[in-house]
Amino acid sequence: MATIKLENIEKCYTKDTPVIKNLDLEINEGEFAVIVGPSGCGKSTLLRLIAGLEEVTNGEIYINNKRVTTTVPKDRDISMVFQNYALYPQMTVYENMAFGLKMRNEPSELIKEKIQWASKKLSLEKLLSRKPKELSGGQKQRVALGRAIVREPKVFLFDEPLSNLDAKLRIQMRTVIKRLHEELDATMVYVTHDQVEAMTLGTKIIALNEGVIHQVDSPINLYSDPADTFVGKFIGNPGINLIPVNISENFEIHIEGKKKNPIISEDIDTKAIFKNHSKKKVILGIRPEYVVLNEIKNNGDILEGELKLIEPLGNETLYHIKLDDITLISRHYEHKHSDWNLGMKVNVNFNLEKALFFDFESKKRI
Ligand code: ADP
Numbered sequence: 120m121a122t123i124k125l126e127n128i129e130k131c132y133t134k135d136t137p138v139i140k141n142l143d144l145e146i147n148e149g150e151f152a153v154i155v156g157p158s159g160c161g162k163s164t165l166l167r168l169i170a171g172l173e174e175v176t177n178g179e180i181y182i183n184n185k186r187v188t189t190t191v192p193k194d195r196d197i198s199m200v201f202q203n204y205a206l207y208p209q210m211t212v213y214e215n216m217a218f219g220l221k222m223r224n225e226p227s228e229l230i231k232e233k234i235q236w237a238s239k240k241l242s243l244e245k246l247l248s249r250k251p252k253e254l255s256g257g258q259k260q261r262v263a264l265g266r267a268i269v270r271e272p273k274v275f276l277f278d279e280p281l282s283n284l285d286a287k288l289r290i291q292m293r294t295v296i297k298r299l300h301e302e303l304d305a306t307m308v309y310v311t312h313d314q315v316e317a318m319t320l321g322t323k324i325i326a327l328n329e330g331v332i333h334q335v336d337s338p339i340n341l342y343s344d345p346a347d348t349f350v351g352k353f354i355g356n357p358g359i360n361l362i363p364v365n366i367s368e369n370f371e372i373h374i375e376g377k378k379k380n381p382i383i384s385e386d387i388d389t390k391a392i393f394k395n396h397s398k399k400k401v402i403l404g405i406r407p408e409y410v411v412l413n414e415i416k417n418n419g420d421i422l423e424g425e426l427k428l429i430e431p432l433g434n435e436t437l438y439h440i441k442l443d444d445i446t447l448i449s450r451h452y453e454h455k456h457s458d459w460n461l462g463m464k465v466n467v468n469f470n471l472e473k474a475l476f477f478d479f480e481s482k483k484r485i
Contacts (some may be wrong), residue, residue: 120148121196121273121306123169128178130164130330137176138164140330146308146323151300153309153321153414157353161330162310165331166276170296170307171195182274195274198267204259206251212238213247216266224381226425228455230269237265240302241295257288261295268303277309293319314354318342326350344475348482349474351404357437360410360447362403363479372403374422374442386472392485393476401485402477407450409470412438416466426459432448458478 123146127244130139138161146152154162167173172269173191180188187195213234222232238244241261252326260280267275277296281289297320300307304345310329311317317324318338326341326349334346345351351359364382365373368391372382393401416420424440424447431454438449447467459465477485 120150120304122146122181123152123274123306123308124181124184125165125169126179126181128165128168129176129178130161130168130173138330139409142178142332144325144332144335146306149304149306151307151320151322152325153311153317153323154325154327155311155317155321155353156327162312162325162327164330165327166199166278166308166310169274170197170199170276172199172228178305178436186458195338197274197276197308199276199278200260200263200280201268202282204251204283206259206262209253211248211250212243212254212262212265212371215262216269219266219270223463226456230260233269233271234265236270240268240299241265248264256284257292260284260292264295264299268299268447273306275305275307277307281311282307282313289316292405296320309403315356328354328390329352334449342405344484345404346484348402348404348477351477355406357448357450359406359475361477362405362445362447363400363444364403366396366399366401367414368398370397379480382471386470387474393407396476396478397414400479402479402482403469404475404477405469406473407437407448408452409473410440410447411468411470412440412449413468415464423464426461426463426465429459429461437443438465439452440465442467 124324125144128139128142129137131137154165156162164173168175171190175188178267181184182195188201201448216234217230220233240413241264243261243265246254281292284292293316299325309320321338324338324341325335328349334341334350341354342351345354348361350440352361365375367373370393373391374382424442426438427446430437436451436454440447440449455483477483478485
């Protein structure tokens with residue numbers, strides 16, 4: 120087990136355009152840290168910097184309090200698992216797993232023991248004499264995992280290891296990796312663009328966008344307590360609804376051009392929340408499960424939206440509603456509106472106790 124510390128890391132591939140910007144991060148012993156963010160945000164770069172496969176432009180990296188900023192990868196005591204498996208095609212499964220150990224001149228009896236141990240853990244016993252081309256994607260990835268664990272490194276690094284697998288296999292492999300983490304008690308750093316994978320695997324999640332960390336937190340906090348609109352939108356499927364609203368002089372919330380204004384109820388203390396935002400625009404963030412739709416009974420005090428799309432998913436139904444130029448998503452856990460049609464008008468209500476508010480300029484939580 121090991122700790123990892125990144126201090127003021129900057130990485131530029133081309134002069135003066137950093138893809139990682141003054142980044143600080145600490146990963147504790149035994150943690151399963153998941154770096155999550157959209158494609159191109161710098162996740163792989165960050166992992167490769169920890170591995171030593173890329174050099175930092177500025178900053179320092181420590182593994183177990185030892186400075187490794189300029190240490191070559193093989194001396195960092197890490198194992199990395201890649202999306203494309205990176206197996207040697209001419210070698211058998213056994214030879215692939217043994218390769219790193221042979222390079223370290225470990226005795227062949229010990230190598231055999233370790234491979235037996237790893238192949239049992241990963242159900243690879245019957246595949247040891249096969250070549251990679253005779254394996255399915257899931258099997259190849261299990262071999263790649265086996266090769267990583269036999270080396271018994273201090274740190275495991277995973278770069279989107281499940282992205283090439285189909286959805287069902289991804290779920291199975293998630294369980295395998297999670298179990299490995301529990302059994303090996305190792306420090307793991309895992310990169311993915313898939314927020315579900317991040318939430319299910321991670322004990323600590325690092326939300327990254329454009330080379331900047333937006334939040335480091337537990338999966339639940341990331342969902343219920345996002346630091347800014349990026350995290351709110353990225354985490355959750357679908358993400359949080361974001362609605363620009365105006366705060367009046369007496370701290371009421373107004374949606375532009377809507378009949379039902381103000382939309383506020385007694386549920387929240389707007390005076391306290393908006394003490395620095397009176398007469399300003401802010402962003403109201405509300406998760407789909409807290410947007411409640413009802414049929415319009417009378418035309419009085421309503422916030423009227425138009426039903427644009429219905430997605431019945433079995434355990435839940437998602438309703439896409441257009442509110443002028445904003446599209447909102449409402450999640451209902453019962454499919455009770457089977458008579459609702461596209462184009463019909465519905466009354467939109469927000470469970471404002473659950474609303475989150477963000478500064479319009481900085482996009483950070485108020
Ligand atoms: P992610 O893993 O989040 O998809 P990457 O770390 O692969 O993102 O890439 C971050 C940014 O750095 C992207 O804009 C990408 O084009 C750029 N980049 C990655 N590797 C290189 C490289 N070797 N040379 C130049 N630019 C690179």
